[in-house]
Amino acid sequence: MFGIKKKQIETKRTAVDERLQHVAFIMDGNGRWAKKRGMPREFGHKKGAETMKNIVRYCGSLNINCVTVYAFSTENWKRPKNEVDAIMNLLNEYIDYLYTVMKEDDIQIHFIGDKNRFNPELKARLEKAEKDSQNNHRILNVALNYGGRDEIVHAVNELIKQGKKEITEEDISSNLYTAHCPAPDLIVRTAGEIRTSNFLMWQGAYSELYFTDVLWPDFSESDVDKAIEEYYNRTRRFGAVV
Numbered sequence: 001m002f003g004i005k006k007k008q009i010e011t012k013r014t015a016v017d018e019r020l021q022h023v024a025f026i027m028d029g030n031g032r033w034a035k036k037r038g039m040p041r042e043f044g045h046k047k048g049a050e051t052m053k054n055i056v057r058y059c060g061s062l063n064i065n066c067v068t069v070y071a072f073s074t075e076n077w078k079r080p081k082n083e084v085d086a087i088m089n090l091l092n093e094y095i096d097y098l099y100t101v102m103k104e105d106d107i108q109i110h111f112i113g114d115k116n117r118f119n120p121e122l123k124a125r126l127e128k129a130e131k132d133s134q135n136n137h138r139i140l141n142v143a144l145n146y147g148g149r150d151e152i153v154h155a156v157n158e159l160i161k162q163g164k165k166e167i168t169e170e171d172i173s174s175n176l177y178t179a180h181c182p183a184p185d186l187i188v189r190t191a192g193e194i195r196t197s198n199f200l201m202w203q204g205a206y207s208e209l210y211f212t213d214v215l216w217p218d219f220s221e222s223d224v225d226k227a228i229e230e231y232y233n234r235t236r237r238f239g240a241v242v
């Protein structure tokens with residue numbers, strides 16, 4: 001994924017199989033990483049954005065078809081303006097980066113979340129990147145102004161608009177921002193917090209959860225390998241007896 005010459009990627013793990021189609025990351029710990037170095041939080045986000053590029057690319061090299069990253073939550077607007085501005089700047093740079101790689105690496109980009117909160121210029125850029133990549137195959141979801149509860153409310157409102165009087169689980173699933181991809185098999189959270197923080201609430205009902213103390217900017221390919229090894233050692237029962 002992301003057009004990096006195959007030789008530069010030192011794949012430490014062999015490719016995954018159909019049991020692992022979708023991995024999602026809660027990229028936590030940028031602020032603490034910066035603080036440990038006596039630097040402003042924005043510095044941590046900048047390094048975090050680099051880590052995100054590397055990890056998404058590495059997942060592609062392992063043949064993981066769908067990756068989701070939690071880049072900005074509906075609650076993150078409460079952060080100081082300079083921090084929000086820094087993340088928005090990183091987002092603009094990231095869109096440029098995506099354009100240089102999404103074609104050659106066959107990435108279909110989706111910005112999941114409510115785009116209406118972004119300024120019209122940025123919203124148009126997000127939508128253009130989605131449109132320009134819609135015929136590609138691998139999926140990258142970047143969660144922006146995303147909240148799991150907000151997403152479910154949005155889906156229900158869509159169903160009301162469609163005139164539904166009674167709904168099914170399938171109705172909700174097919175009206176979520178992630179309707180184009182399977183539910184995450186594995187959700188990874190960095191930086192030691194043991195919660196999912198309003199991320200993929202509906203889709204994550206049967207996801208395997210993996211928590212690590214590693215701060216996101218330090219998260220490496222071998223940390224991805226560890227999460228995947230643990231995933232393959234678990235037995236998924238989906239509520240049944242196996």
Ligand code: FPP
Pocket residue numbers: 027028029030031032033045046048049052070071072073076087088090091094142191
């Ligand atoms: C959580 O760390 C991280 C975020 C809220 C932002 C994640 C953003 C990036 C990885 C880079 C931006 C990339 C794009 C494409 C916008 P935290 O700040 O909560 O860390 P802390 O818990 O140590 O304070």
